[in-house]
Amino acid sequence: MPYTLLIRNCGQLLTLSGAATGQPLTGTALHDWQVLTDAYVACAHDRIVALGPMAELDAAQIGPGTRVLDAGGRVVMPGLVECHTHLVFGGNRAHEFQRKLQGESYLDILASGGGILSTVRATRAASEAELLANALHHLAGFRRYGITTVEAKSGYGLDAETELRLVRVAQEAGRQQPARVVPTFLGAHVPGPEYKGRPAEYLQMLANEVLPQLDPAEVPFVDIFCEEGAFSVKESRQFLEQAREQGFQLKIHAEQLHDLGGAAMAATLGAISVDHCDYLSEADAARIAANGRTVVVLLPLVPLFLRQEVYAPGRRLIKAGVPVAISTDFNPGSCPSKNLWLALSVACLKMGLTPKEALAAATLNAAWALNLQTEIGSLEPGKRADLLILDVQDYEEIPYWLGENPVQQVVIGGEVQDSE
Numbered sequence: 001m002p003y004t005l006l007i008r009n010c011g012q013l014l015t016l017s018g019a020a021t022g023q024p025l026t027g028t029a030l031h032d033w034q035v036l037t038d039a040y041v042a043c044a045h046d047r048i049v050a051l052g053p054m055a056e057l058d059a060a061q062i063g064p065g066t067r068v069l070d071a072g073g074r075v076v077m078p079g080l081v082e083c084h085t086h087l088v089f090g091g092n093r094a095h096e097f098q099r100k101l102q103g104e105s106y107l108d109i110l111a112s113g114g115g116i117l118s119t120v121r122a123t124r125a126a127s128e129a130e131l132l133a134n135a136l137h138h139l140a141g142f143r144r145y146g147i148t149t150v151e152a153k154s155g156y157g158l159d160a161e162t163e164l165r166l167v168r169v170a171q172e173a174g175r176q177q178p179a180r181v182v183p184t185f186l187g188a189h190v191p192g193p194e195y196k197g198r199p200a201e202y203l204q205m206l207a208n209e210v211l212p213q214l215d216p217a218e219v220p221f222v223d224i225f226c227e228e229g230a231f232s233v234k235e236s237r238q239f240l241e242q243a244r245e246q247g248f249q250l251k252i253h254a255e256q257l258h259d260l261g262g263a264a265m266a267a268t269l270g271a272i273s274v275d276h277c278d279y280l281s282e283a284d285a286a287r288i289a290a291n292g293r294t295v296v297v298l299l300p301l302v303p304l305f306l307r308q309e310v311y312a313p314g315r316r317l318i319k320a321g322v323p324v325a326i327s328t329d330f331n332p333g334s335c336p337s338k339n340l341w342l343a344l345s346v347a348c349l350k351m352g353l354t355p356k357e358a359l360a361a362a363t364l365n366a367a368w369a370l371n372l373q374t375e376i377g378s379l380e381p382g383k384r385a386d387l388l389i390l391d392v393q394d395y396e397e398i399p400y401w402l403g404e405n406p407v408q409q410v411v412i413g414g415e416v417q418d419s420e
Contacts, residue, residue, distance in 0.1 A: 002063035003050075005043040005385065005414050011073035011393055013039035013051065016364045016378035024295050024323030024368040031356040033364075033378075035395070041076060043385040046413040051379055067416065069409065071389050075398075077359070078379055079148025079386030079412065080340050081366035084275050084297050086331035087152035087173070087181070088135050088166045091122030093332045100307065107229050107257065116156070116190050119332050123156040128165055135173040138330070139181070141338045143417060146407040148179050148386035149367070149376055151327075153223060155186035159194065160210045163187040167219055178412040182370050184251060185214060188224035188231060188239055199231055207242040216247040220371065221272065223251040226262030233262050240269050249371060255279040256302070267294040273325070273369040278303060278312045282320070285313075289321040295369040296322050298361070299329040300346035301337055315352030324353075325369045326361040341406065345399040355399050385414035 018034035019025055025033070041051040042061065050058070062068070096114055109115045123131070135152070142150050152173070154166035167183050174181030187206045195202035211222065222243035226236040230253075240250050249272050254262030256276035263274035264284035274288065275297040288294050298312045317324055328343050329335040337343075344358040353361065367377030375384050389409040392398060398406060410417040 001044045001049070003042040003061045003066045004045055005067050005069070005411065005416070006040060006062060007069045007071055007076055007387065007389065008040045008054065008057065009073060010036070010039045010041065010071045010076040012037055012075045012395055013041060013379065014075065014077035014359060014395055015051065015380070016078055016360060017380045023292055024365050024373075025360050026289070026321050026323045027318065030318060030360045031354060033360060041379055041387065043414040046385055048379060048381055048383050048385050050381060069389065069416070073393060074408065075390040075392050075395055077388050077390065077395075078363045078377055079388055079410070080146050080362050081149045081370065081372075081377055082142060082147045082327055082330070082340060083151050083273065083325055083366040083369040084299060084327035084329050085151055085153065086155060086186075086329070087138055087150060088131055088154065088169045089119050089123050089156040089332050090126035090131060090134070091119060091332070092336065093118060096333070110190070110229055115333055117193060119156045120158050120193070123166070124159075124162050128169060131166070131169045132172055135169055136177060138338065139173055139177050139179055143177075143179055143410055144407065145338055145340055145405055146388040146410055147338070147340060148410065148412045149182065149370070149372065150179055151182045151184055151370055153184045153186040155189035158187065158189065158192035160205065163210060164213060167214065171218065178415065178417065180376070182221075182372070183219045184221040184223050185211070185219055185248070186223040186225070190225060190230045200235055203231065203235055203239045207239060211243060211246050211248070216249070220249050221251050222248040223253065225253040226260060227253065227256055228258055228260070233260050233265055236262055237265055237269070240266060240271070244269060251275065263296070264288060267291045270294075272371050273297050275299065276302070276312070278310050280312065280317070282316070285317055285320045285322050294323075295325050295365055297325045297327050297369050298347060298351060299327055299335065299343075300351055301335045301343050302329050304346055304350075305335050305337070311350040313351070314347060318353070318357065323365055323368065324361050325365040326358060327366065339403065339405070341398065342403045345402050348399045355396050358399060359395060385411060387411040
């Protein structure tokens, strides 16, 4: 089949392939993947069909219908995979920023009725059309940063009706623009205000009344916030077990502010990912590494924005054999940023990752954190043609240019996206 898209003269083609593993990348595999120089990558419709050195390009496959992009010696890589976001919400929390600057903690603001609960009030008051418009606006911003797959959590409704509405909005947003949107049900963000002091009853309502209305084929993941002020390890385990029985894959917010043991607990249940993990103990890291499949999703912009001193021990996790991914945790309270490139830089500066490890964590391992590793995250024949041309000559420049967006061109499903 003739190529429909050819990107030629790639100075560095970051394939993210070549590491000998059928699991998420760990240890040396995080940086042993292949970089091709003076290379090309070719697509037929929405699939990658060939790549390699320019000297091996089969010119016979270039026809009148082939769109040719010349990378001009720049870096070409897979589209970024954003594996932890809270995409759909109403309003913002700019008014709480000053309170943070004056020294109030995340939990202080939550306890006073702010934080998540203030966004819940704004989200419940917003119409479905308003929520959809906001989500599409944010997805356009993600695409400008070269993010071609976006996980989208619910969690700002905290009642059955609104939580289901947030899932519908995420699904519709996925249909109305080219990036892949992966819905996650996070009704168990904190107990709904109507269930104050009754977290177990709230979780039982979700398990009995809401989860049965969701199709795991369309909403693959169920998540829970295991933390002081949210849900205990015992409550989280019971809820996740109920979700698993109903056919959902599992995620958890854990060890963000305290070491409670939620991450290791979720890993024993077969969780696809355990997220935050700033306070993850060495013993629990070893338990997760022994699991071999559960990805620890690092969220370096959260402690930065919250002005916290503790960051997840990325270097220690890698040495322990834990698979790590990187995401922004885009949300209105603790990370109002879509800049995954900045998150890569902070992961290098504050968590000890190398540039090559950080790139793997935001592509192939992030795909593993969404169970989409056979579709996205690396440049290999048969995978979806999600690619970026960057305005840099060497991958080491990517985390070096702090906060800059290096994206020159975005390709999603083999289609070149117009600059917005």
